[in-house]
Amino acid sequence: MPAALVACSGKRRRRTATTHAAGDSSSWASLAEDLVSLIGWRVLAGDVRDYICFRAACHHWRSCTASPCGCGVVDPRFHPRRWMMLPEGNGLYPGHGKLRGFVRFFNLSTGAFVRLKLPIVRDHRILDSVDGILLLQRNRDTAVRLLHPFTGDIVDFPPLDTLLPYMGRRSEEYLRDVAAASITSSADDQAVLLMIWLFRTVRVAFAASGDKQWRVSSWSMYQAYTPLPFQGKLYILDQATAYGGPEVLQIDPPLQLQLEGTTELSLPPPKSIAKCPARTPDSFFLYHLVECDSDILLVTFGVSVYAQISVYRLADLISGTTVPVTCIGSNSLFLGNRNLCVSSKAFPTIVGDAIVFYHQKENYLAQYHLRSGTLSPTSDGCIFATNMPSPSSIIHHIYTCCFRTQWTKGHLLFQRENRAWQMKRK
Template identity: 45%
Template sequence: MAAPFSLSPWASILPGDLLRLIAGRVLEGDFLDYVRFRAVCTGWRSGTICPRGRGVTDSRFHPRRWMMLTEGHGLYPGYGKLGGYVRFFNLYTGTFIRAKLQLFRNHCALDSVDGLLILQRDEDTTIHVLHPFTGDIAELPPLATLLNQLGGDLNGAPDSTRWFFIRNTICASVSCNARITTVMLAFHNLSRVAFATSQDRHWTMTSWKVPHNVRPLSFSGKLYVVHNPTPTLDATSQVFQIDHPLQDEIGLGSREPPPPRLVATCPPDVLRYPLYLVECDSEILVVGHSDSSFSHILVHKLADLILGRFIPVTSIGDRALFVEQRSLSVSTKSLPTIMAETVIYTHPRTHDFAQFQLGTGIWSRPIDELGLDGFAPGPCSLIHHVLSCCIRNVWNKGLIYSTKEYKKPGWLVWKVKRKFRNGS
């Protein structure tokens, strides 16, 4: 009889330092590849770090390339007939997997950061940061602790109004240090940021405001926003960075993060406002137009703009950039229905979804008109699912974006547990 696979001799003789080096390289590629690597044999499993228990607090184990898939037809995570299962897809390989997440029975999703899910518990608005594949959870204070920190007329507004401003279009960032998880929440409608750690009892709203921006981007535990100081298209655009808050000396709680810091400026002859930020291959790309006609899209690296180098990127390889409320970079190698070297976004003039190919300068529709209007028979295309994942209040309700449905009053209202989830 053949020897058990766990006793494979070639696997067991790998030196420990080489084993850990290989494991680290595998983990840099994909979290689930690392899980499979550890499953090869008992020696590899015992010689490498187990991600369970560290999935949230150790950023090496964040499943960055994975996104929760919206099912369509209103089959939101936690819908009874789904049996507790939620589907995820890999933005680089096109792989689909199912994970059983019973937490969704009384939670709704507010955002996804580096593959982690930002969830709100229905009964008490407690925030949970969930690693969908290890089941690890970091608990943060209830969002209700922000109700009286909104300032201005909102402090006396009805609860439904205040909750709308808190839950609507949240952009979250997550950072970890010494097994303490810190989360920042950027509220687009309030131009404010709130922060808390897994050891705090309440959220704290920053004393400063965020410069008016198009859409924030979460990257490496920080937030980035693009601001146009004057309401004209020919103004110089500014990119601000918001650093995560620092923990105090005894490691309990956190201090207010410093105000937004100007890191780059972009003259209008380089990129015309509006500008968009998207993460691609561990770099931030700045997407904009060459002139006020919006007829041509250019892409720059933020790192170049910081250094004052205004040289556009000539190629993004096999990537397609989806720019919406949430920006995603998708590899087209395993996703043949999505074109490489493209930017897919809402055109600022027509307000319709448009697709621009960087190499040829050709414009096209990413989805046929019938599909986008919700009239196409049969299942939706993958590109339609990805676009829907970029719109948070469509994604978290298991919907597929439709121009016809989006205009209907009440389409984006939760059909269940409405009083707990209003605005999200």
């Protein structure tokens, strides 16, 4: 065949392919509005990041779906629930000059990673992550702010230093020591309510967006631990006696009361909703609350014998059933000051149906296989200081997320000395 005819034929094929591609694109872009909206909500049910990418496909899809920008914090449907900030290690905290304002996040369910430009971290400190929303403290005045990392939406709250009168002689450093925080938001009235429980305090602080100062609960908690935020509420264990099991307390969101034309906030007292399996004089157990597949689980394990590990559903304990859960599927539970549920399908080095914790006696990161009842290391090497293997496994990065102090400072747990933050003021 002459070269001219070959060239002509090739051009015709390219034009045909381009025409077909344009036709396919046009057909997708011309989907009915209600169908695009339905697909969008289905995508959002999986992950808000996928929803943002879905809306970016074309103008028609954007016009048929609700924008998360402007309501990423106030509308709970747009919360990036399974996203967690990745601790970089080596002291590269968010806002470090070497990171140039970039922060990396990863998804605990899908294993997806994303790198975002967040200039705000240069003059703010990250204190916590609640449903994927970052809890920030502004350096110059300790003001609290909630940041949606994917939309850039910010909601302002009072400065934390308004809580100093309730903290006795403790230093301002303790204002950053967050034990738990919980967000309650409603797209209808655009209001956001925030509860914060600080370590070394016996009361819960709460405020509404736009308030000038924090309020504190009229009641106190003296032996509470392992707090868990879940669906706008706080769940906490309270050990009232030396033996016997602790009680599970539920703290509901602040109530908005209308008094003489003004709105006042009131925090209901905690209520006991379940009793944990009992300790005995011969067996001392530790207890952890963790969210897993939209359920709250209670993990108990013996301090002296780590093979005595059991998992219970809180819903079962509330109903009076104390039958342990025998399998958590492909999930792995990471236990620390903050407890996480991670999908082993997303991270090949993580074992499913397991519980990861720090083995205090032998100084290594252990995993307990729930079905087989066996104990093994999560990776080679000890996690203490110089014995920690390098390069670090993703397991060590995830486990560091269970300890806010190291997580916010860019350290990996046990990697190096942890230094206290310095207060910055104008």
